[in-house]
Amino acid sequence: EPEVTQTPSHQVTQMGQEVILRCVPISNHLYFYWYRQILGQKVEFLVSFYNNEISEKSEIFDDQFSVERPDGSNFTLKIRSTKLEDSAMYFCASRTGNNSPLHFGNGTRLTVT
Amino acid sequence: ELKVEQNPLFLSMQEGKNYTIYCNYSTTSDRLYWYRQDPGKSLESLFVLLSNGAVKQEGRLMASLDTKARLSTLHITAAVHDLSATYFCAGMEYGNKLVFGAGTILRVKS
Numbered sequence: 001e002p003e004v005t006q007t008p009s010h011q012v013t014q015m016g017q018e019v020i021l022r023c024v025p026i027s028n029h030l031y032f033y034w035y036r037q038i039l040g041q042k043v044e045f046l047v048s049f050y051n052n053e054i055s056e057k058s059e060i061f062d063d064q065f066s067v068e069r070p071d072g073s074n075f076t077l078k079i080r081s082t083k084l085e086d087s088a089m090y091f092c093a094s095r096t097g098n099n100s101p102l103h104f105g106n107g108t109r110l111t112v113t
Numbered sequence: 114e115l116k117v118e119q120n121p122l123f124l125s126m127q128e129g130k131n132y133t134i135y136c137n138y139s140t141t142s143d144r145l146y147w148y149r150q151d152p153g154k155s156l157e158s159l160f161v162l163l164s165n166g167a168v169k170q171e172g173r174l175m176a177s178l179d180t181k182a183r184l185s186t187l188h189i190t191a192a193v194h195d196l197s198a199t200y201f202c203a204g205m206e207y208g209n210k211l212v213f214g215a216g217t218i219l220r221v222k223s
Contacts, residue, residue, distance in 0.1 A: 043213040101158035
């Protein structure tokens with residue numbers, strides 16, 4: 001069964017550094033998302049992406065965050081200058097259409113020291 | 114803005130017992146989703162409920178949706194240890210944003 005793949009599985013970075021989290025959504029999916037979850041707590045929406053542009057973003061998704069779909073298969077989340085509070089599990093998700101569920105990747109655990 | 118509330122947040126059950134997790138949401142949401150998460154793992158889709166009165170069942174889990182009451186339930190029948198996980202409900206806010214509840218941690222004791 002096709003799945004959403006994320007790399008790396010774990011990323012450790014120093015405060016102030018830039019990180020790029022990578023995702024390969026399922027190939028025929030049209031909607032793409034990033035969520036984050038801090039230590040098993042609530043799953044927080046960051047951004048949704050459709051038709052090569054951001055369709056929704058949360059208050060968390062400030063100017064330090066950006067997303068890109070550079071080549072039609074990868075979907076990346078960049079954090080320009082990481083803060084300690086950015087430490088979390090970041091999940092990428094994708095879906096085919098309005099009535100389908102989001103399929104989540106296995107996540108990237110980001111640790112900012 | 115859509116708010117999704119689950120209760121209880123923690124549920125400890127004996128094997129073989131039945132219980133229900135409740136999910137209330139604040140504004141109109143025409144789609145309601147249930148997910149399961151095992152510790153340290155990803156979110157697995159369980160059910161998609163698309164209309165008022167929708168009922169879906171998979172094994173010992175049954176989900177329902179009442180859009181008039183803005184309520185979804187996840188009913189667990191004759192719980193087994195393998196059902197221990199965190200269960201999330203989520204509503205689709207107008208547009209393209211899935212909003213999650215806080216999750217219900219389920220522990221099934223043998």
